[in-house]
Amino acid sequence: QLHVQESGPGLVKPSETLSLTCTVSGGSISSVSFYYAWIRQSPEKGLEWIGAIHYSGSTHFNPSLQSRVSISLDTSKKQFSLRLSSVTAADTAVYYCNMGRVGIDVWGPGTTVTVSS
Amino acid sequence: DIRMTQSPSSLSASVGDRVTITCRASRTITNYLNWYQQKPGKAPKLLIYGASNLQSGVPSRFSGSGSGTDFTLTISSLQPEDFATYYCQQSYSSVTFGQGTRLEIE
Numbered sequence A: 001q002l003h004v005q006e007s008g009p010g011l012v013k014p015s016e017t018l019s020l021t022c023t024v025s026g027g028s029i030s031s032v033s034f035y036y037a038w039i040r041q042s043p044e045k046g047l048e049w050i051g052a053i054h055y056s057g058s059t060h061f062n063p064s065l066q067s068r069v070s071i072s073l074d075t076s077k078k079q080f081s082l083r084l085s086s087v088t089a090a091d092t093a094v095y096y097c098n099m100g101r102v103g104i105d106v107w108g109p110g111t112t113v114t115v116s117s
Numbered sequence B: 001d002i003r004m005t006q007s008p009s010s011l012s013a014s015v016g017d018r019v020t021i022t023c024r025a026s027r028t029i030t031n032y033l034n035w036y037q038q039k040p041g042k043a044p045k046l047l048i049y050g051a052s053n054l055q056s057g058v059p060s061r062f063s064g065s066g067s068g069t070d071f072t073l074t075i076s077s078l079q080p081e082d083f084a085t086y087y088c089q090q091s092y093s094s095v096t097f098g099q100g101t102r103l104e105i106e
Helices: none
Strands: A005-006 A018-025 A035-042 A046-054 A057-061 A069-074 A080-086 A091-102 A104-107 A110-114 B004-007 B010-013 B019-025 B033-038 B046-047 B062-067 B070-075 B085-090 B101-105
Touching: A005 A104, A018 A091, A018 A110, A035 A069, A035 B033, A046 A069, A046 A080, A046 B010, A057 A069, A057 B101, A080 A091, A091 B033, A104 B046, B004 B085, B010 B019, B019 B033, B019 B101, B033 B062, B046 B062, B070 B085
Parallel strands: B010 B101
Antiparallel strands: A005 A018, A018 A080, A035 A046, A035 A091, A046 A057, A069 A080, A091 A104, A091 A110, B004 B019, B019 B070, B033 B046, B033 B085, B062 B070, B085 B101
């Protein structure tokens, strides 16, 4: 059974880059059908999709975040990662990693990231 | 962006009640519509995908319908564990979520 778990700093300073990693366990990460996504949630914005990478390497991003976001996939480490640059207080949220395909949808427990000096 | 609007925003109901939540898209999304359940402090859980397909392991009292711009999630007989917040999500063009419907005990 697939599990995913977010990791990374819980506190990031304004204007710096937020970096999070999602580690996959309990199954193979290597499937051409899988997508690997990041979603965040805050009281102000609710659930907000950040973007996703497909096994092929193609990426898709939320247009409102596209200029600041990158997502990468490392199948050898069974990890995928998020980088969000030039953060502000508005980027404070619970960040979730999510992977799946039709019939499979796996979420991590979430990690709180606070942007503050 | 495709805007997803859920109604109602909150709902009070009792165990055994039949409950319907509505989600409307700002333009057509064919059937690229998922429904999620979220409990406090937990990640969302997929209930319905493709507007009407029940995710494996989800009780059959949950059902989804609709296509185009109008969709519904129905819980046929509320159980105590169903009190939570429900979200619709479209994946037709990028991905966006509704604002959520909080289902509370009456």
